[in-house]
Amino acid sequence: MSSDEITRREVLVLTAATGGLLAGGQLMWGPVSPAAAQDAASTPTPLEVMLRINGKEHRLTLDPRTTLLDAVREHLHLTGSKKGCGLGQCGACTVLMDGKRVKSCLSLAALMEGREITTIEGLAQGEVLHPLQAAFIERDAFQCGYCTSGQIMAGVACINEGHAGSPEEIREWMSGNLCRCGAYDHIVAAIQDAAAAPSATQGG
């Protein structure tokens, strides 16, 4: 193997830890409507917003239309949270708000002041992965990786809520996260593994 090749395992570790595989991109682009083009001309008055993300305070100046997802991705460059549908359907943008899972694409950032937001980047303790991140790698619980950070954030909440008692229960309580590759069997197995690990309810 040449020095600039990376192994599949390294790619998997990067993806589970930060959602970094497709860090720059948005998987699906919607068409730009005439209304969108017209509205680009008139920008509303920006707002001063204080966001607390992964334990750090950030003062941002935002267009009021900015979603929490766009604030963390485009303004704080925390690109682990992904924009899939942008309409609350796919779950790729899942983050924790005061410890509870939410869809960051459905929240306006300016209304998140005073909330403690945790993204995939805030899950590991330094170099030590959260047990569910480790379980995703161990179980090979993804292919393309785009939904992975959302799956992990939702999975962490699913375990913390006590909704990971059986594969059927996990499937019901993970129904807000779609995986186009169809890695569901491995995702369920990873969540079961992490739920059984003694330290699984830490983090987030």
Place this chain on the structure above:
Amino acid sequence: MHPFTLERPRDLPAALAFGAQAGRNDAPAEYIAGGTDMVQLLQEYVRRPDRLISLAGLLDNRVEIGPQGLRLGAAATMADVAAHPRIIEQFPVISEALLNSASPQVRNQATMGGNLLQRTRCPYFRDVGYAACNKRAPGSGCAAVGGENRWHAVLGTSEHCIAANPSDLAVALVALGASVEVRRAGGDRTVPLAEFHRLPGDAPHLETVLEPGEVITAITVPASPMARRSHYLKVRDRASFEFAVVSAAVALDMDGGTIRQARVALGGVGTKPWRVPRVEAALAGGGLDPAALRRAAALAADGAQGRGHNDFKIELMQRAIVRAVEIAGARA
């Protein structure tokens, strides 16, 4: 999104002073709470308010249960209400309706008040690429009447709109005789939930009786022993995270094997949450034998009108009633 000014008022009176109007696409100002439906519609240019007034942190989010019944603060989340031990015990139909709605993430964000005000899932309403939608653009026509209407209503429709109300919660609540507490700058008023949503008639763009500047502050449900023996049955195209094709909320007061009183409401089939008093009356005094239940359930079809693709709902909703009564009746 269309550009808007976002107001973050300090208290509820300041929010009410903006006079925003819920549930009308031509409203220049609207309120936003949990935002799960609002942000979708903003993103899709279906709603284009010039001003958005946040209710975040301004409304009661408590769940209170006393001798008078249940009171749900308007800002209580779907997740908190669904998981409340005394709601699971005393009002199972409410918890079941909520747990069969949306996804865990959305249930952590979405509020009680917002749930009652969520807009229809009619694909023609939600896609501005279709010109004809009387709900979105009054007078433009209805693309659903002659279009793909498998998801649409069969009860309470008009030639101007056949969009179904999408709320599961509202179906459970209307069966239990819930009321909506509304506040405006001048004071409070209480509206029975059965009278809260409007039929489309010739003005489907007017969805509720809320006036400009009015906000839902709470939902109340009267105490009733019937609520303990209740069930929400939801029939949908996927096992989870999908809106109802048909649903039935049932609450029963039983004397041995005899139904003393029944409450029955339907979802997925009405332009508003649809209670069926004739079915309730026919169930009262009868037993749980399937033939009697089928005869009572058939009365739900009174006035039902299919538009082609949704014809099957008329039969399916009767079967849903029968099944839901059987399940509720079997509860201890």
